[in-house]
Amino acid sequence: MFLASVVIVLATFGSGAAAATLIGKPPVDTVAAISPAVGQTVGIAHPVTVRFAAPVADRARAESKLGVSSTQPLAGTYSWVGDTELTWTPDEFLPARSPITVRFGDTRSEFTTNAGVVAEGDMSAHTFTVSIGGKVQWVMPASFGKPGWETPVGTYPVLEKFRSVVFDSRTIGIPLNSAEGYYINGEYAERLTWGGVFVHSAPWSVDSQGYANVSHGCVNLSAEDAAWYYQNVGVGDPVTLHW
Incomplete structure (x- = not known):
């Protein structure tokens, strides 16, 4: 008898006979979706997100059930958005051009990584260097955040x-009627943070690119360089910004 896990309901049918219907409790930690999706190709710093059908009561148990591997298990850290979304972030870059398997209990998913497009923004040298598969492909003159609007230091997946x-200064707290206000149609843009840091084409700052930092925190590139980066980078590819 599994009285702890089922409820017995008696139903009477037209014949007068009583039938017992077993209604099980909902499965624990039921997965609603896994990202990246099956068959998707992403960058080598892309996190894995598991969204659950109902709030998770025991986060440690859920974390222990999540496994991410290539030819061998991969190490990562866990974070939560509320009680229904678990994110696993790799400790190191994922292997390039590789299938990545995600398992959560009996649920299995698989996605693929790209060639590994790695960008490095040097705010002191005013350069944005892009490597693919470990080989430098392009060193671009760039402009970063000016004093008071410094570009954040760290590694950020696209x-x-x-x-x-559209770049609207109001989204970062600057009124349009301020001397620092702007409302600009931008092109070839990659979001690095939900706070509004992008890599993007900035023809208005070309004269400063390679020489001075004049942006409100974004990475400014020429139209040609920004178009090339846009065409080659994938969502999940890393950008490291430093002085």
């Missing part, structure tokens, strides 16, 4: 890509 996008 979150989104936009062929065209």
Whole structure:
């Protein structure tokens, strides 16, 4: 008898006979979706996200059930958005051009990494260097955040890509009527943070690119360089920014 896990319901049918229906409790930690999706190709710093159908009561148990591997298990750290979304972030870059398997209990998914497009923004040298598969492909003159609007230091996976996008200073707390205000149609943009840091084409700052930092925190590139990067980078590829 599994009285702890089932409820017995008696139903009476037209014949007068009583039938017992077993209604089981919902499975624990039921997976609603895994990202990246099956068959998707992403960058080598892309996190794995598991979204659950219901709030998870025991986070440690859920974390222990999540495994990410290539030819061998991969190490990572865990974070949560509420009680229904678990994110695993790799401790090191994922192997390039490799299938990555995600397992959560009996649920299995698999995605693939790209060649590994790694960018390095040197805010002191005013350069943006892009390597693919470990080989430097392009060193671009760049401009970063000016004093008071410094570009954040760290490694950030590309979150989104936009062929065209509107940059509105109000989204980072600057009124349009301020001397620092702007409303600009941008091109070839990659989002690095939800706070508004992008890599993007900035023809208005070309004269400063390679020489001075004049942006409000974004990485400014020429139209040609930004288009090349947009065409080659994948969502999940890393950008490291430093002095």
